[in-house]
Amino acid sequence: MNRRIPLLATAAAVALALAGCTTGTGVDLGGSSSGATFVAAIGGEPDQLDPHKTSSYFSFEVLENVFDTLVQPDDQLQMEPALATSWETSDDQLTWTFHLRDDVTFQDGSAFTAADVVYSYERIIDENLSNAWKFSSVASVTASDDTTVVITLTQPTPNLLSNLGGFKGMAIVQKKNVEDGDIATAPIGTGPYQLTEYVAGDHITLTANPDYWGGAPKIETIEYKFISEPATALAALKSGEIQWTDVVPPQQVDSLEDDSSISVGVTPSSDYWYLALNEAKAPWNDVKVRQAIAYAIDRTAIIQAVSYGTAQANQLAIPEASAWYTEYDTYPQTADLDTAKQLLAEAGYTGGTLDMLATSDYPETVTAAQIIASNLEPLGITVNIRQPDFSTWLDEQNSGNFDMLMMGWLGNIDPDDFYYAQHHTDGSSNAQKYSNAEVDAFLDAGRVETDQDKRKDDYAQAAKIIADEASYIYLYNPAVIQIWSPKLEGYEARADRAIRFKDASLAK
Amino acid sequence: MRISPAPVLRFLGLRLLSSAIVLLGVIVVVFALVHLVPGDPVRLALGTRYSPEAYQALREASGLDRPLLVQFFSYVGNALTGNLGVSFRNGGTVTDILLGRLPATVSLALVGIVIALVIALPAGIWSALREGRVSDIIVRLTSQLGVSVPDFWLGMLLITLFSSVLRVLPSSGYAPAGEDPLGWLQHVILPGLTVGLIAGAIMTRYIRAAVVDVAGAGFVRTAVSKGLPGRIVTFRHILRNALVPVLTIAGIQLATILGGVIVVEVVFAWPGLGRLVYDSVAARDYPVIQGAILLIAAMFLLINLIVDVLYALVDPRIRLA
Numbered sequence: 001m002n003r004r005i006p007l008l009a010t011a012a013a014v015a016l017a018l019a020g021c022t023t024g025t026g027v028d029l030g031g032s033s034s035g036a037t038f039v040a041a042i043g044g045e046p047d048q049l050d051p052h053k054t055s056s057y058f059s060f061e062v063l064e065n066v067f068d069t070l071v072q073p074d075d076q077l078q079m080e081p082a083l084a085t086s087w088e089t090s091d092d093q094l095t096w097t098f099h100l101r102d103d104v105t106f107q108d109g110s111a112f113t114a115a116d117v118v119y120s121y122e123r124i125i126d127e128n129l130s131n132a133w134k135f136s137s138v139a140s141v142t143a144s145d146d147t148t149v150v151i152t153l154t155q156p157t158p159n160l161l162s163n164l165g166g167f168k169g170m171a172i173v174q175k176k177n178v179e180d181g182d183i184a185t186a187p188i189g190t191g192p193y194q195l196t197e198y199v200a201g202d203h204i205t206l207t208a209n210p211d212y213w214g215g216a217p218k219i220e221t222i223e224y225k226f227i228s229e230p231a232t233a234l235a236a237l238k239s240g241e242i243q244w245t246d247v248v249p250p251q252q253v254d255s256l257e258d259d260s261s262i263s264v265g266v267t268p269s270s271d272y273w274y275l276a277l278n279e280a281k282a283p284w285n286d287v288k289v290r291q292a293i294a295y296a297i298d299r300t301a302i303i304q305a306v307s308y309g310t311a312q313a314n315q316l317a318i319p320e321a322s323a324w325y326t327e328y329d330t331y332p333q334t335a336d337l338d339t340a341k342q343l344l345a346e347a348g349y350t351g352g353t354l355d356m357l358a359t360s361d362y363p364e365t366v367t368a369a370q371i372i373a374s375n376l377e378p379l380g381i382t383v384n385i386r387q388p389d390f391s392t393w394l395d396e397q398n399s400g401n402f403d404m405l406m407m408g409w410l411g412n413i414d415p416d417d418f419y420y421a422q423h424h425t426d427g428s429s430n431a432q433k434y435s436n437a438e439v440d441a442f443l444d445a446g447r448v449e450t451d452q453d454k455r456k457d458d459y460a461q462a463a464k465i466i467a468d469e470a471s472y473i474y475l476y477n478p479a480v481i482q483i484w485s486p487k488l489e490g491y492e493a494r495a496d497r498a499i500r501f502k503d504a505s506l507a508k
Numbered sequence: 509m510r511i512s513p514a515p516v517l518r519f520l521g522l523r524l525l526s527s528a529i530v531l532l533g534v535i536v537v538v539f540a541l542v543h544l545v546p547g548d549p550v551r552l553a554l555g556t557r558y559s560p561e562a563y564q565a566l567r568e569a570s571g572l573d574r575p576l577l578v579q580f581f582s583y584v585g586n587a588l589t590g591n592l593g594v595s596f597r598n599g600g601t602v603t604d605i606l607l608g609r610l611p612a613t614v615s616l617a618l619v620g621i622v623i624a625l626v627i628a629l630p631a632g633i634w635s636a637l638r639e640g641r642v643s644d645i646i647v648r649l650t651s652q653l654g655v656s657v658p659d660f661w662l663g664m665l666l667i668t669l670f671s672s673v674l675r676v677l678p679s680s681g682y683a684p685a686g687e688d689p690l691g692w693l694q695h696v697i698l699p700g701l702t703v704g705l706i707a708g709a710i711m712t713r714y715i716r717a718a719v720v721d722v723a724g725a726g727f728v729r730t731a732v733s734k735g736l737p738g739r740i741v742t743f744r745h746i747l748r749n750a751l752v753p754v755l756t757i758a759g760i761q762l763a764t765i766l767g768g769v770i771v772v773e774v775v776f777a778w779p780g781l782g783r784l785v786y787d788s789v790a791a792r793d794y795p796v797i798q799g800a801i802l803l804i805a806a807m808f809l810l811i812n813l814i815v816d817v818l819y820a821l822v823d824p825r826i827r828l829a
Contacts (some may be wrong), residue, residue, distance in 0.1 A: 041777075044787060044790075045787060047597035047598050047791060048597060048598035056791075128561045128562040128565045129562060130562050130566075132561070132562055133562075184599055184600075185598070185600075199779075200608050200609075200779070201608070201612070201682075201779025201780070201783060201784065202681065202682050202777075202779040203681075225680070225681060225777060226777055227680055227777040228774055228777070228786075229660075229774055229775045229777070231664050231667070231775075232664075232667060232679055232680045232775055232777060235667045235668060235672045235679040235680075236671070236680055238672050239671045239672055239675050239678075239679060241671075241678055241679060241680075390551075391548040391551045394551060
């Protein structure tokens with residue numbers, strides 16, 4: 001039995017030797033040696049890489065560079081040509097004809113044709129995938145020849161372009177790739193980069209597509225790493241292991257902007273956060289009570305608390321960078337209790353409780369709710385905050401079981417996306433039960449108006465009434481915050497959160 | 509001392525049987541917990557805007573529309589044949605996903621436990637044999653500090669020191685040991701140290717207590733008083749008898765590391781089971797969560813089984829009882 005002691009001693013010696021290796025070893029940190037490899041850290045692993053099935057932003061951070069759509073948003077979020085070079089609409093607005101590029105191939109070398117567009121759209125429609133609602137007015141999608149796609153509609157749909165190209169969830173996929181079952185892990189697109197390696201849990205590698213129709217990208221290889229801890233991502237950026245990340249806590253933006261070794265991109269996104277009062281219930285059906293709350297909240301304090309001041313205050317939904325932006329500043333940036341009290345007096349409201357629906361899955365709603373609770377206290381309103389998980393939250397919202405809620409809408413582009421579903425009497429997301437015939441008329445007109453200027457005016461009019469009557473009390477557009485190495489050139493943070501490395505390059 | 513195989517086999521059989529029963533209990537509890545937690549995975553997968561048809565289609569495809577009992581029995585039936593289901597998130601089989609993550613977690617756990625033992629064995633024994641002296645007090649204070657430090661904080665400290673300031677080690681990531689041994693070593697050091705330093709501090713205290721305990725026993729006093737040299741008393745009488753509690757704590761620590769390095773794996777972007785559980789909980793990916801917990805429980809039981817067998821080898825009284 002004595003031989004066990006030497007065994008233990010040997011184990012200890014081996015362990016010591018191993019431990020000895022762990023210090024003082026010269027280390028070659030990734031990135032510097034491998035030349036053109038560019039490493040981007042995203043906050044988590046994509047759930048899957050099928051653009052039609054994933055709803056994860058992490059997936060789209062990768063897929064943005066792998067796939068194309070018929071049209072795509074430009075810097076001002078206006079739709080510009082992509083796989084389609086031009087399009088025309090029939091006089092009755094019910095037939096759209098798209099002319100496609102004839103020089104496009106998928107990354108496996110096979111040709112891209114109109115049949116791929118038909119296949120992709122029919123897949124989303126027929127399989128009832130999560131983006132099927134974007135085709136709600138589409139009657140048929142057909143290919144009249146290899147470079148022409150005809151879409152017929154049941155009603156005029158001026159926002160068809162943003163539905164088709166707003167994000168890569170509407171990507172054109174390859175039938176073979178789908179039927180092989182490879183698309184979830186080895187997708188093949190027509191975009192500037194092709195996916196060449198996917199190591200689950202660790203990284204995804206993209207390689208430049210030399211045959212890309214928009215010209216070969218300058219950066220040869222992009223490696224995506226999954227780092228969810230901001231401090232780790234920052235350390236990795238500072239040590240040169242990564243060159244780009246969006247895993248940045250907003251409270252660090254100020255100090256990072258002073259750091260010359262890091263480039264910081266902060267831009268208001270097209271997402272927006274709002275409050276809505278349940279108009280199916282008294283007293284919130286009284287417009288004066290709703291306005292009183294809009295006057296009483298301290299918007300500056302809310303923005304400071306939820307975003308450390310990085311978000312952009314906005315009393316309407318659409319951000320300043322968008323071509324559809326409308327100026328509006330009826331309400332004060334800080335609490336105006338006198339006006340609020342006067343409005344409540346006019347409404348004959350003397351105080352009571354308010355059931356506020358926030359959700360722990362979106363912590364900003366809880367933070368803001370606490371500020372709002374203290375803002376409304378001087379008005380005699382006691383705010384009871386509930387914070388269930390998000391799917392319970394959705395049930396409560398849909399069954400109208402709330403007095404006030406706070407939520408955000410993400411990834412909208414066309415003004416119809418911003419206003420119709422939320423504020424039209426028949427809108428599918430009008431949980432607050434707002435109804436105004438004038439607003440309905442403007443929103444209906446916007447759906448069929450083909451003159452851009454008139455259409456913009458329709459939505460500006462509707463939006464002002466919506467805010468005046470506090471159907472939504474708009475709060476802010478949160479910022480897109482990204483940091484990168486100063487060596488990365490030709491890259492900008494975009495309002496729609498699309499991460500495009502196509503035109504970027506790395507300085508030596 | 510002749511070891512007869514029969515009692516050892518009987519001992520092993522009983523332990524295996526009880527492990528199987530515990531595992532079945534784990535399946536029941538995990539299944540119940542996962543399905544009772546609020547949150548609808550189908551809804552999360554679809555985002556905020558979708559049609560009722562899309563919702564129904566995904567619900568049927570994932571089998572969530574069937575009664576809970578039916579889901580449970582089909583799960584147990586499949587699990588017995590090694591089929592743990594299919595991930596909601598990406599359609600991959602859970603067994604493949606888990607096996608893919610296992611090497612990262614096991615290698616990190618082994619490095620962690622080796623570092624812990626290298627620290628704890630000498631420190632714990634040395635401290636115990638010098639009970640009450642200054643060196644003992646220093647070891648006890650240091651280990652108390654190690655026990656109290658949160659792992660994410662220690663991890664950040666190591667990243668700041670070795671990656672940001674000294675720039676000698678990568679802050680995060682992973683390389684498979686089989687393909688790139690040097691890369692693996694570089695990446696495993698910081699998370700390994702984080703895990704190992706804390707486990708080492710805990711084990712130091714246990715080992716010290718075990719050795720102090722044995723050193724005060726009657727037979728040690730007898731050995732000393734009959735004139736045996738100190739070295740022989742230490743190794744043959746004290747350390748050998750302290751081996752059982754040491755094995756226990758080493759086994760528990762190893763099992764804890766295997767199942768519980770979620771925070772460390774998240775901090776270091778280490779693609780192991782802990783990180784998988786973290787991501788899967790956020791997405792309500794039931795099949796993966798169930799499978800991962802089951803696997804962790806199975807590893808826990810396996811290590812306990814091994815420790816039990818080692819007990820029996822180290823201490824004849826246990827296998828004869």
